[in-house]
Amino acid sequence: MTFLGNFRTETRDWLEENCPASMRTRMVAGEDVGGGRKRKSTNPDAYVWLERMAEKGWTAPTWPEEYGGGGLPKDEFLILLEELQRIKARPPLGGMGITMIGPTLLEYGTEDQKKRHLPSIINGDIAWCQGYSEPGAGSDLASLQTKAESQGDHYLVNGSKIWTSGAMHADWIFCLVRTDTQVPKHEGISFLLFSMDSPGVSVKPIELLNGHSPFCQTFFDDVQVPKIDLIHKENQGWRVATRLLQHERSGLASLASADTAGPLQRIKPSMPLPDLAKHYAGADVIADAVLRDEIVVNEMQKRAFNLTQARAVAESEADTPGAATSIFNYIEAEYVKEQLELQNRIRGTQAFGWEGDSFTSEEIGMCRLNLEAKSISIAGGSNEIQLNIIAKRVLGLPD
Numbered sequence: 001m002t003f004l005g006n007f008r009t010e011t012r013d014w015l016e017e018n019c020p021a022s023m024r025t026r027m028v029a030g031e032d033v034g035g036g037r038k039r040k041s042t043n044p045d046a047y048v049w050l051e052r053m054a055e056k057g058w059t060a061p062t063w064p065e066e067y068g069g070g071g072l073p074k075d076e077f078l079i080l081l082e083e084l085q086r087i088k089a090r091p092p093l094g095g096m097g098i099t100m101i102g103p104t105l106l107e108y109g110t111e112d113q114k115k116r117h118l119p120s121i122i123n124g125d126i127a128w129c130q131g132y133s134e135p136g137a138g139s140d141l142a143s144l145q146t147k148a149e150s151q152g153d154h155y156l157v158n159g160s161k162i163w164t165s166g167a168m169h170a171d172w173i174f175c176l177v178r179t180d181t182q183v184p185k186h187e188g189i190s191f192l193l194f195s196m197d198s199p200g201v202s203v204k205p206i207e208l209l210n211g212h213s214p215f216c217q218t219f220f221d222d223v224q225v226p227k228i229d230l231i232h233k234e235n236q237g238w239r240v241a242t243r244l245l246q247h248e249r250s251g252l253a254s255l256a257s258a259d260t261a262g263p264l265q266r267i268k269p270s271m272p273l274p275d276l277a278k279h280y281a282g283a284d285v286i287a288d289a290v291l292r293d294e295i296v297v298n299e300m301q302k303r304a305f306n307l308t309q310a311r312a313v314a315e316s317e318a319d320t321p322g323a324a325t326s327i328f329n330y331i332e333a334e335y336v337k338e339q340l341e342l343q344n345r346i347r348g349t350q351a352f353g354w355e356g357d358s359f360t361s362e363e364i365g366m367c368r369l370n371l372e373a374k375s376i377s378i379a380g381g382s383n384e385i386q387l388n389i390i391a392k393r394v395l396g397l398p399d
């Protein structure tokens, strides 16, 4: 047997022995682990799975072993991915540590920063949140005003962020701050990391239309941030910030953990769309030819998207995403919205259940998800901004 053949067999055996049965099913809301201990998974198996995978470094399979990663070369990593997908394993660990700040630190962090932060990300000890957007700075992110004044060995941070996902559960934040007001706006921004337990940090949850409260407004009042956690260089944080956004937008990180929990999974109905259509029509066939077409087109789009994402992982030489990640972000957002609209057409009035016995729990859940899912084409940069990036940086069109 070849060396890679051995790796596949050993990996398959190890996964068979170590992946708990309940971790081989579609993600259930509340059972995911995003790092840290403030928000607990409701399934104890999730921690067994996390611990076992983290011990092998497989929560971050390609990161260097010296920081606790798996150190896998690309061909082995792809095999691991296939084997995880084969048993429909859930990602052992999600969250912004693994998907955003970790890969960014690997590129821009000092040795000391990598040693202090990466192991706790890989082990799932710390939950991170993203302090980018402000009330006056969303798409035009570089207009941000949160100020950091240099005071010897630390910065004094004042200001506020908004839409900070998971801030109420986060242990640490990666945060964009203004360190120079006298230069063009992109050139006076720095990238800092600090603990959410630092004196002067407070959060206020924002409630959504569907009753969920996934994000917060975050306030900083004379927060002291040690300079050892300035990433890259003072006033050169924009470069780091945009790099991190490429990781956020790629969705490759979630694919890299055989994602059974991403947006495409969350919107999946309890049965395949053709069966769902027959169920709601109370018939053995889908009589409506237009609906049949829509279901086929939708299924083809999903397969094309999944295959393109998988090809992007396989083809990427450096394993680091570029501006083309905006394409994934845009297509995924559009697909999710279209698929949910299609489900609405299939379910008819049963799609609009808010509470009560006339609706199943799936119908109520989908109705609420439908409202929340609209935000997917805003989060991580709105669709219009993604199209601007594709036009300028991918297609090279003029401004």
Ligand SMILES: Cc1cc2nc3c(=O)[nH]c(=O)nc-3n(C[C@H](O)[C@H](O)[C@H](O)COP(=O)(O)OP(=O)(O)OC[C@H]3O[C@@H](n4cnc5c(N)ncnc54)[C@H](O)[C@@H]3O)c2cc1C
Residues within 6 Å of the ligand: 129, 130, 131, 132, 133, 134, 137, 138, 139, 140, 161, 162, 163, 164, 165, 166, 215, 375, 376, 378, 379, 380, 381, 382, 383, 384, 385, 388
């Ligand atoms: C679910 C969710 C989670 C989020 N999580 C976080 C988080 O954890 N941390 C964080 O920092 N932020 C987070 N955000 C905020 C998100 O990054 C911003 O909402 C987003 O960048 C858009 O900014 P805005 O809301 O200020 O809208 P605006 O920038 O005010 O945009 C309003 C509208 O104008 C359009 N527009 C703006 N500029 C242009 C342009 N140049 N060309 C064409 N159209 C344009 C936009 O597309 C949009 O339709 C989250 C948002 C959502 C919805």
